[in-house]
Amino acid sequence: MTSGRMELVCPAGTPATLRAAVQAGADAVYCGFRDETNARNFPGLNFSGEELAEGVRFAHDHGSKVLVAINTFARVNDVDLWKKAADTAAECGANAIIAADIAVLDHVAKNHKQVRLHLSVQAAAATPEAIGFYATSFGIRRVVLPRVLSIQEIAALNRAIEVETEAFVFGGLCVMIEGRCYLSSYATGKSPNLNGVCSPPEMVSYDDEPNSTAARLSGFTIDRYEPGEPVGYPTLCKGKFKAGGKTSYLFEDPVSLNAGGMIAGLKAAGVTALKIEGRQRGKGYVTEVVRAFRKAVDAVEQGGDAIEIDRILAGQSEGSRQTAGAYSKKWR
Amino acid sequence: MVTGNTEPRLPAVVRYLFPAFAGLPLGPLLTLSLRSLAGRQPRLFDRLGEHRTACYFIDPIDLAFAFTVVPDAERSIVRVVGKSEAATSSVQIRGPILTLLSLLDGTLDGDALFFSRIISISGRTAAVLALRNTIEDAELRPADLLGLRGALARLVDTGILGALDVARQMADRNSRSKAPEA
Amino acid sequence: MSAIALTLGPVFFHWSPDRLLDFYRRIADEAPIDRVHVGEVICGKRMPFSDSAWPEIIERLERAGKEVVLSTLAAPATVRERRSIADLCTDERLVEINDVTALPSRSGKPFVTGPFLNVYNEASARFLIQRGATTICPPVELSLAAVGAMAGACPEAEFEIFVFGRLPLALSGRCYHARIHGLHKDSCQFTCERDPDGLAVDTLDDQQFLTINGVQTLSNQVQAFCPAPADLTSRGVRRIRLSPHTCDMVEVAKTYRALADGREDPKAARFILSCLDLPGTLVDGYAHGKPGWQAAPSI
Incomplete structure (x- = not known):
């Protein structure tokens, strides 16, 4: 699907982190509003409309894009809050909106044709039929792949679809299929989809x-x-x-995802963009990870070998254990 | 809680600013500086949301006293208190003073420090998270919080940030040594 | 025709063909249920085992006057799994969609959206209704009030609420039955067959919490929401779903039929359910907008 340079998509939980990610070499940053319209609705995190507008200006001045995640599922009788978030993102000049709910996708497709639509990982679209449905119905341009596919499956998928794919390469790892997990609300009453x-x-x-x-x-x-x-x-x-x-640790050991060693494989599999998880992380962390992945992606683009990539990413373990997740079939 | 004797020594400037007794001027001084920060950066406190009225007990384990902070913008209150006042607060944060200060300017990652137990947290976790994210976005330097300007500000920043580098190297060593094979 | 209809959802667990045949024979002959879902929903690897049993089960159920719905896989991945969904979607019977994968091949023909499909609001419900959805069973984490609000906004479709059974909480690419037995999904040896109601997962302090069933995670507790019929009809919710377990499902169905007809009050219905051989304690938190593991104190 892709032949150009792979895009590095980086997290921004706050305006300061957005600036840090841009300066560390992010091709695009993703962020969300300070409410339940985005899937990282943690206290003290995220953007007001005004902050997003400033962030977009800053990113664009530095040649980076801003992708706005409006990727929870709109609450019944409150769909307008989600539509308004999409309207604000569009007004702020966001390059793309990342959405999962049919209601949000439909609204953006009908009202903001100039804004690219990316299908959030929360939509868990993993087959050509599902992705095709979103492409035909809403004109999505990119799908963020669920973290359940192996590299071989991603390659096969890319041959069968018309839209770009974005794959997670680093950070927290959801073990369950995103967007279809209610464990959190079962225990606490609050869940990714709802809150x-x-x-x-x-x-x-x-x-x-x-x-x-x-x-x-x-x-x-x-x-x-x-x-x-x-x-x-x-x-x-x-x-x-x-x-x-x-x-x-029945479901998953306390590990985080590091598919740094698979960047070349993901490129060969036709992946357009690489995503770093961590909108809840600080700017020190983001700066360091983005810088390392910037170097690694550039090295891959220039034909660098696996040993060189490993050396670049060697410092990115931050003391925790890591896994390549589902990209390696044995994970299942 | 293991802390050991490996903390870097307090630099002179910090000892000067935090005399090892419940000095009267410090509470009002910090209260004033927090309120004036609210005047300069009102958006900062919006980020705290409902947690603006929470009472944070901040306990530098290598000092003889602790603080309680209610970060309610221009109604903020900082008090210098004894170690026993933790019970009345909504959140308790404990750690070496340099590490706590390093959180201010984002030199150190709060998550990493917490998970490696260099700082310890109890009470309302949501309020801690809100504070941490707010501070993260604020890009404060130590002198900002103390309300210092000019030469003294530069001196404080240099002294504290220099010491923080030492703390950071320590934290790095700490977490790396605990990393098993991937 | 009663005001509230009863649906028997698909079996989530890996039951042998014999167990399936016995189970559905009894449902056909004895259970006061209007609509019965059949088919494998959780794991495509189980399909070769049960495939041979379905034609007879369907025939038996239809002969007994039940409406049969063909349920489809919730997380299809392989070519074979995707093809099975496309094949089922050509059937003249009603089909239950549990993944967007099925939408292109079923659009324009009537379908049910199952609890694995994310329908959280009236706008997405309406979108799906325009493409053929006739019954919508929203995700289990939604409250009765939320489902009722959707039903009120979309009177053209029938809304169904999950009232009985362990709650389907999550799906994964990874098989936990395989993992706990030191195996991988691709060579899993079908250990999930040993646990016909799932394998209990307790916390370190022995609190009952979850259940695993291959790639699926369910609640350990059993949803046993027993609303007064007016609580449903006043909100436009006209169908309730029971999820199969090894307990006496005919008795469960009779209890809910009596509840829906007003012959049994909620408290009595709940008492009868608690006397059955259920795999966990009774809960109904989700229906009331609370954490799913909680139980309403009033009942």
Whole structure:
């Protein structure tokens, strides 16, 4: 599908992070409004309309694009809030809107033809038929791929569809199919689809016990740590549970995604854009990761070999364990 | 909670600014500086939303006193308090003073510090997150918060930020050494 | 014709063809259910096992006067899985769509949208109704009030609410039954067959929490929402869905039929359900706009 240079798409949770990502070499940044219209609706994060307009000006002045995520599912009787978010994004000069809900996609397709539509990973479109449906119905130009496909499957998919694909390469990893997971609302009443939050912070507690610390979500124990042991955020699908007589990280070990070693493979598979997760991360982190991936992508574009790419990305482990996720078939 | 004796020593300028007793001037000074920050950057406090009225207990474990902060823009209040006042607050944040200061200007990543337990947090997690994200966007330098200007501001920034570099190297070492094979 | 119709949703679990035949024979003969969903929804790898059983099951159900709906896969991936969806979509019977993959081949013909399809508001419901949706069963995390608001805005379609069974909470590309047995999905040995109601997942403090079923995660607790019939009809919700388990589903169906007809009050219905051999405790939080694991104290 693609023959040009791969685009590096980077997270921006705040205006300061947007500027940091642009200056570190992002081809595009993605961000959202400070409300439940986007899937990273965390306290203190995200943009007002005014901040977005300034951010777009800054990005455009530096040759970067801004993609606005309006990727939760509109609440019944409140669809106007989501439509208005799309209108504001369009007015601010956003290059694209990233959406998942049919209601939002339909609104943008009908009212903002000049704005590109990207299909959010929250729509979980993984087949030529599903992607074709969104392309025909709403004219989407790009699909953000669900994190369940292997490289081989992505290559086959790209041969079968007419739109660009964007693949996650780094950051937090959803184990469940995005947009179709209600674990969070089951425990807490709030979910990514409804409220733009997963395992919301106001339901989190770290409880000190005689010889350990328990991380709980809404009273459910998600993990337990020895004194001094690094703790984790109690995201449901990364917890330690008992099942079938075993105690284990049943759904996923506490790992993050690093497909840095697969950039060349993703390019060969026809992927147009590479996405870094982490709108909740700070600008120090974003700067460092974007800078490294900028170098890595440039090296791949210039035909650099795997050893060189590994060397560039060697510092990006930030102390946590990493996985190539579903890109490698064994993950399943 | 393991802290060890590996913290860098407080640089002179910090010791000068935070005398090791519950000095009276510090509370009002910080209150004033937070309120004047609100005057200069009102949008900053919008980011906190409902958590503007939360009471944050900030406990630099290597100092003899702690702070409570209610970051309610021009109604902000900072008090210098004893270590025992944690119970009345909505959020408790504990860590070495340099590390806490480093969070201000985004030198160090709050998540990384928390998960590696260099700082510890209890209470309303949402309020902590809101504060952390607000500070992250504010791009403050230590002198901004102290309301300092001119030569003194530059001196403070140089002193504190210099010390922060040391802290950052330590934090890096700490987290890298814990990284198992991918 | 009663004001509130009963649907039996598809079996989520890997039941053997014999178990499926026995189960549906009894449903056909004894259960006061109007509409029955058949077919594999969770895992395409299970299809070769059950495929041979469906024709007889469908024939049996239709002979007993049940309306049969063909349910389709919720997370199709392989060419074979995609083809099976396209094939089912050509059927003259009603088809349940659980993934957008099925939409192009079913548009223009009547279909049901299942709880795996993200229909959260009246605008997306209307869009799907224009393409053929006649019954909409929204995601389980939506409250009765939200489903009712959609029903009120879209009177041209029938809205259905998930009232009974372990709640379908998530799907993954990864198979947890395989993972827990140290296997990969591609060579899974079908260990999910050992757990006909799913495998319980407890927290470190032994709180009952979730259930795994191959690539699917469900609640450990059993949804047992028992609304007074007027709570449904006043909101325009005209259909309720029961999800199959190994407990006595005929008794479950009879209880809900009596509840829907006003012959049993919600409290009594809930009591009868609690006396059955259910795999978990009873909850109904989602229906009330609360966390799904909670149970209304009033009932």
